[in-house]
Amino acid sequence: MTSEKFDVVVLGGGNAGIGVTGPVRRAGMSVAMIEADLLGGTCPNRGCTPKKVLVAAGHALHEIERASIHHIAIGKPKLDWAALIDREKDMIKDIPANLARAMAKRNVEVIKGHGAFTGPNTVRVGSRILEARQIVIATGSKPRPLPIPGAELMITSDEMLSERELPASVIFIGGGVIALEFGHVYARAGADVAILEALPQLLPAMDADAVARLQAESERIGIRLRTTVSVKRIEQANGRLRVVFSHDGAEHATEADRVVNGAGRIANVDTLDLSAGQVEHANGRVAIDGHLRSTSNPNVYVCGDAVPTSPQLSPIATYEGDIVGRNIVERAKYSPDYASMATSVYTVPPLASVGLTEAVARQKGFAIDVHVNDMLDWFSAKTYAETVAWSKVIVDRSTDRILGAHFVGHSGQELVNIFGLAMRFGITARQIRENVYAYPTFSSDIKHMLGHG
């Protein structure tokens, strides 16, 4: 069989894969992108974008809940879940076709199908063999399989974004981002929600004090939370599902209509025949160097959720894709820097975070000033009748640089980007305080969040 030759073949057409195409096409390289499913991948089709449509409805319910504080009389709201899912699907339906047009304009050949290595420089897709000087693995992630009896009874975020009937009750296994985001929407929509987390803290990578605030708010809206649990099995129980788990040395069981896998996502690389590509890997993790390049095959790069060591976030996938593209053009010159990458957990209200947690800053031995503010009594929080308004900003005492910033409520999902910008470009705490902010805005509270230096 004769092979078709390209400079670059990209496996996967999500944020990461698309991110690769910019630099390599600008350099005039020929590019084929193999996509097994919907162009755009997880974020626009099954992740960030459709999820945010549901979160926006949760936000509206939260506003309605507090309407009486503004002296607005309102009846009990009724959410038409099927119509909300239809709205969500309608909002995203054109994205793959729009991206196909964008890729065509960029002269990227998009090939539909599942790609896998057949050699160190070759990939098979359907009956075609593509030979490339560089191959990029941008195949994303998939839910972590749980090795427990009854695991096949769980649904994933894909189903939660598609089922037109709101379940009366849901149990999330894992207390991470997916459980909290969907849990908040479901609880506000009237479902009974329980979250079972294996570790002592929900959202284990986040600042412990911020998580405690979010935990209190989650419990306030009726979510039942258990940490330090060991889930033993899932079984059918009179048309419902029962989750059996141990906690504090005793066995417990809880039942619901749906059980959701919220136990993390793993790199989606197990069907790529990595060995044929001479790509070193172990336990589903591709071994990479600091330039996102395979340690065993210098013609293979990895980016996005398929990278086993970086946060699985959409802007990071795009950023890594761009770095890989530039490394292909300029020969392994660039390395990612994740220090100032902001992220937000879109609960209602959200938890937003950038940089180090206080615990990690202390572990690393920084001399720090920690500015913690419960802002519920501040004018801005009272104006909007916030239910939680909290911030923690960590400043390096020796340089006056921001090391980390964490928020719950108070438009933290927007403020966090200001702190990310400051971290990236070395803007000091004093300079942030000295800036003049539009008033009254949540941003104008930033200078007070930083103390008065």
Ligand SMILES: Cc1cc2nc3c(=O)[nH]c(=O)nc-3n(C[C@H](O)[C@H](O)[C@H](O)COP(=O)(O)OP(=O)(O)OC[C@H]3O[C@@H](n4cnc5c(N)ncnc54)[C@H](O)[C@@H]3O)c2cc1C
């Ligand atoms: C429910 C949910 C909500 C999320 N919300 C957010 C959020 O609010 N903010 C945020 O920053 N991040 C969010 N994320 C994470 C974000 O979606 C991912 O980090 C991002 O989409 C990863 O991009 P990627 O290109 O690496 O992978 P993907 O977007 O998953 O793309 C990989 C592509 O590769 C294709 N593919 C896989 N194997 C093959 C193969 N062998 N051959 C050909 N094609 C293949 C897949 O079909 C897929 O289209 C969310 C994720 C989920 C699941």
Ligand SMILES: NC(=O)c1ccc[n+]([C@@H]2O[C@H](COP(=O)([O-])OP(=O)(O)OC[C@H]3O[C@@H](n4cnc5c(N)ncnc54)[C@H](O)[C@@H]3O)[C@@H](O)[C@H]2O)c1
């Ligand atoms: N807003 C966002 O940026 C956003 C939203 C959704 C998803 N995502 C991305 O998608 C990825 C997957 O989300 P997720 O929430 O599934 O993962 P996660 O990594 O956020 O959380 C998984 C949680 O499950 C726990 N866990 C693992 N195994 C368990 C078990 N057997 N029993 C009980 N608990 C267990 C972990 O300790 C962890 O707290 C995340 O890495 C996240 O980056 C991002």
